[in-house]
Amino acid sequence: MLDAPQVTVPALISVHAANHPRQIALIEGTTTLDWQRFDQETSRIAHALRQAGFGIGSNVGVLAVNSIESILLVFGVAKAGACYVPVNGFLSDQQVITLIKDAEVDILFVSAEYAAKVDCSREALPRIRSYNWVGVGFEGAGWKSLKSFVNGCLTEPLPPVDPTSRMVIWYSSGTTGRPKGIVKSFNALQWSAILFGTEMGFRSDSVALLATPVSAAATWLNMLSAVFVGGTIVVTPKFSATAFLALVAKHRVTHAQLVPTQLDAIIQDPALDKADCSSLRAVLSVGSALAARTKSEIRARMTSNFFECYGASEGSATLCRPMDHDEKPGSVGRALLGCEVCIIDNDGVEVEPDVVGEIVARVPFMMDGYYGRPEETAELVWTKSDGRTFLKTGDLGSKDEEGFVFVRGRKKDMIISGGFNIYPADIEAVILEHPEVEEVAVIGIPHPKWGETPVGLVRMRQAGNIEMGELLGWVNDRLGKHQRLQSVRIWSSFPRNALGKLLKNDIRDEYLSAWQSAPYKIKPHQDSEK
Incomplete structure (x- = not known):
């Protein structure tokens, strides 16, 4: 019997380096890395990890902003056969510590922006020895720089990894209680790259722009698909709509992945109407539902090659393809x-x-x-x-x-009022039709007669353009009797996860806390008829 090779995404880096060594693999600002250097630098990281005692079975934590170095770490860790644990920089200091402990991280790589989050908590992380704190792009007291960590290490290929072993542990939230680590194998991530790459039309000449954090699972869709086919990745540490549009034009970006808040920012940026977005073959919206008007403007003013993905990191995915938006409005598409x-x-x-x-x-x-x-x-x-x-x-x-x-x-956000099931997404879609509403969250709050009743919390485009009573009447006139809102209130900002998804539990807790502590501001709910 022949022993068929098991090819993993990291192993393909060496293939691309051999086939087109001078083609650009990574771009950040004015810095570029070709596939040969990409292969060498990731192998160097892998050898350094192995020499330090971290390989198969080791969990490697990374708390860093997007950069060439942070991308190299993803694949260097993978080549070593270790497991990459991305840590979300938006978490609080304590949440970061809780996550690192839960993942049983053995060595930690941190960029300068986040060093303070963990520096004062080293005693809480005894598993990480004093010499296993590595600075990405910096060095200082108690920190070994990534440059010195890999100094003198080999660049030769390492033995192939077991494709069934774990490649990454993503954390679903970490905002309350004990976080949940989602384990994905090399095989799973290879299939993700193959299937999304096929659907989104990735080729070796593709240029993918990473505009969301590498700590977020959805970011890996574009990143892995580009690496799988040997394309180019453009890295940006921080998103701005103007900078995004400039990068698309400068590098002739073909694939971009964005969250709804970023897409909203783009359509509000005056630069959009003069921007050259003709190179875009696929723009993918991820993270949360996209307002219909935002979707319409993106398709009309930016690109018709627009996709929307619904899914969970644990393992689910549907795709609304460009031809589906008009045929099935409101749908998240069909299964990938x-x-x-x-x-x-x-x-x-x-x-x-x-x-x-x-x-x-x-x-x-x-x-x-x-x-x-x-x-x-x-x-x-x-x-x-x-x-x-x-x-x-x-x-x-x-x-x-x-x-x-x-x-x-x-499911946990469904509101049961007077025996009726009320789906917040249905009401939110109606509220977002109002031209003065920028963003909305509908939550269920206690009601003495109905059990629960819906309340709308809105962030307005411009304060003072409409009274909340007028907005409430406008919305309720468009809702079913059982869906009608008890009230609409202005909310200054909503808590979010790394991909901009609203955290409904936190929003509900914040509202109820304000209601209970300030009854003169938020009146008790009236016993109105449905």
């Missing part, structure tokens, strides 16, 4: 190539088309499980009648007869 989506009821029975239930999915890039949490992993599994296993998403939605999926919101 090679994936399957079903809708089940509370008893775990698959429902008929157009019936709302929990979305479950089966994908080739499914997670291995939550790190160190087998019980919580088991709770996510749904087994179909044919014996195949799917993962529950915790989201409510429906699927029509053609396979198009419509998301109604998080």
